[in-house]
Amino acid sequence: MTGAATAQPVVPEPILTAEELRLSFGPTRALDGVDIEIGAGEVVALLGPSGSGKSTLLHCLAGILRPDSGRVRYRGAALDELSEEALGRLRRAEFGFVFQFGSLVPELTAVENVALPLRLGGARRRPAEDQARQWLDRLGVADVAGKHPGEMSGGQGQRVAVARALVAGPRVVFADEPTGALDTFNGELVMEELMGAVRAEGTSVVLVTHEMRVAAYADRVVGLCDGAVLAPAGI
Numbered sequence: 421m422t423g424a425a426t427a428q429p430v431v432p433e434p435i436l437t438a439e440e441l442r443l444s445f446g447p448t449r450a451l452d453g454v455d456i457e458i459g460a461g462e463v464v465a466l467l468g469p470s471g472s473g474k475s476t477l478l479h480c481l482a483g484i485l486r487p488d489s490g491r492v493r494y495r496g497a498a499l500d501e502l503s504e505e506a507l508g509r510l511r512r513a514e515f516g517f518v519f520q521f522g523s524l525v526p527e528l529t530a531v532e533n534v535a536l537p538l539r540l541g542g543a544r545r546r547p548a549e550d551q552a553r554q555w556l557d558r559l560g561v562a563d564v565a566g567k568h569p570g571e572m573s574g575g576q577g578q579r580v581a582v583a584r585a586l587v588a589g590p591r592v593v594f595a596d597e598p599t600g601a602l603d604t605f606n607g608e609l610v611m612e613e614l615m616g617a618v619r620a621e622g623t624s625v626v627l628v629t630h631e632m633r634v635a636a637y638a639d640r641v642v643g644l645c646d647g648a649v650l651a652p653a654g655i
């Protein structure tokens with residue numbers, strides 16, 4: 421024992437790691453040997469031009485796409501060793517998703533949409549909807565609880581989608597161009613609400629964007645080009 425103070429680790433413990441990911445669609449090499457680590461509670465932006473492989477990488481990290489080679493590990497478990505059923509369970513219980521166009525179910529009201537992940541996890545309707553209302557309130561869209569997606573603005577719909585992504589307490593949120601369909605004002609509102617909620621919950625985020633001002637919300641920006649990670653820019 422030296423009694424010396426131990427330095428705090430700068431990089432949070434990884435929750436999600438990918439090694440040497442490769443994936444082609446026919447002749448198109450979408451991922452060309454990607455290594456990446458996402459820390460627990462860390463917000464990482466994948467930034468790059470159209471076609472650079474951002475969405476493909478997000479889908480591989482979330483276990484939606486299987487890479488041709490390489491491996492994704494979530495809390496140490498290799499996703500390629502899980503059955504489709506186990507992977508589906510993991511996605512429902514541990515991951516949340518926000519996509520560019522909200523992907524809310526048009527036939528359901530906002531509160532029913534937000535309650536859906538809890539209902540799929542086996543929760544009863546009343547407590548699930550009570551919890552959903554709390555999240556709608558937190559995201560500043562309690563007033564649209566009884567409305568269907570077609571009756572909401574784009575910004576309201578995205579905030580409902582953020583509430584749905586967070587309601588079941590995921591450890592990782594995957595957000596693919598979450599503000600891509602919004603104007604600057606509404607885009608910033610959605611990002612502020614998303615970041616406020618994930619910071620409070622200690623949730624990790626993988627955020628796909630091609631906009632610098634959206635990437636600026638992240639703790640770390642990973643640049644992608646032609647399916648490969650760019651070396652970090654110097655100071």
Ligand SMILES: Nc1ncnc2c1ncn2[C@@H]1O[C@H](COP(=O)(O)OP(=O)(O)OP(=O)(O)O)[C@@H](O)[C@H]1O
Pocket residue numbers: 445448449450468469470471472473474475476477630
């Ligand atoms: N399902 C698919 N079938 C065929 N090619 C695909 C498919 N998905 C992606 N690609 C191709 O793989 C490459 C990477 O696509 P990806 O969508 O990951 O890029 P991206 O950086 O997310 O682009 P964008 O910002 O336009 O969404 C592109 O050349 C794209 O055309």
